[in-house]
Amino acid sequence: MKALLSIHDVMPHTLPRVASIIDTLRAQGHANLTLLVVPGKDWQPSDIATLARWQQEGLELAAHGWHHHAWRIKGLRHRLHAALLSRHAGEHLALDGDAIARLMQAAADWFPQHGLASPSTYVPPAWALGAIPRSRLMTLPYQRIEVTRGIIDLQSGQLDKLPLVGFEADTRWREQALRTWNRLQIRQARRGERPLRLSIHPYDPELRLAQDLQRLIAEPWQALLYDQHRG
Numbered sequence: 150m151k152a153l154l155s156i157h158d159v160m161p162h163t164l165p166r167v168a169s170i171i172d173t174l175r176a177q178g179h180a181n182l183t184l185l186v187v188p189g190k191d192w193q194p195s196d197i198a199t200l201a202r203w204q205q206e207g208l209e210l211a212a213h214g215w216h217h218h219a220w221r222i223k224g225l226r227h228r229l230h231a232a233l234l235s236r237h238a239g240e241h242l243a244l245d246g247d248a249i250a251r252l253m254q255a256a257a258d259w260f261p262q263h264g265l266a267s268p269s270t271y272v273p274p275a276w277a278l279g280a281i282p283r284s285r286l287m288t289l290p291y292q293r294i295e296v297t298r299g300i301i302d303l304q305s306g307q308l309d310k311l312p313l314v315g316f317e318a319d320t321r322w323r324e325q326a327l328r329t330w331n332r333l334q335i336r337q338a339r340r341g342e343r344p345l346r347l348s349i350h351p352y353d354p355e356l357r358l359a360q361d362l363q364r365l366i367a368e369p370w371q372a373l374l375y376d377q378h379r380g
Contacts (some may be wrong), residue, residue: 151345153311159185161190171203184203184372189255198261270291300380311344349362
């Protein structure tokens with residue numbers, strides 16, 4: 150099995166945890182990793198240097214929102230999404246299409262402004278893209294956008310549907326729901342011979358599905374960068 154392996158919520162205060170996860174994955178033979186960076190945080194020169202080093206070592210940096218926080222809950226859809234999935238992470242859901250486009254453009258610009266290679270991949274926080282037309286997305290400087298159902302190729306406009314697993318379970322309800330979801334998604338990946346999107350958050354090794362995560366990363370699958378995936 151192949152997997153698109155990503156570490157989410159890369160921020161200044163999560164860098165030590167991210168570094169630990171990188172070391173664990175490399176020890177299991179998984180060197181192709183995509184790091185989802187949140188630009189709108191208080192990044193210091195030493196933090197930027199860490200990102201630059203990881204990029205030089207072959208890790209892929211992707212843009213992951215701007216603040217990774219919705220300052221307000223807008224509408225019923227956002228309220229339901231926040232209650233069931235994202236809490237306050239669904240940054241895009243509080244914005245209209247123009248504001249989403251500005252946020253995504255600012256996130257793309259941040260990387261070269263800090264001496265980093267421009268990201269080809271954008272992942273909205275909580276995979277919640279929000280109300281922005283596909284035609285507007287295709288004007289932005291990304292090659293692909295990851296959403297809950299899969300990866301949108303911005304050259305063709307097509308959605309490549311790919312199974313997704315996650316481990317951010319900090320309550321019993323989330324533990325049960327995610328464990329069931331993950332089993333179904335892994336089965337789908339194996340039966341369909343499709344890459345599995347394996348998403349890791351900085352605190353996952355300490356949460357309720359830590360052992361599930363450890364078992365999965367110990368399996369002999371091949372990790373791919375998002376830049377290496379062709380739908």
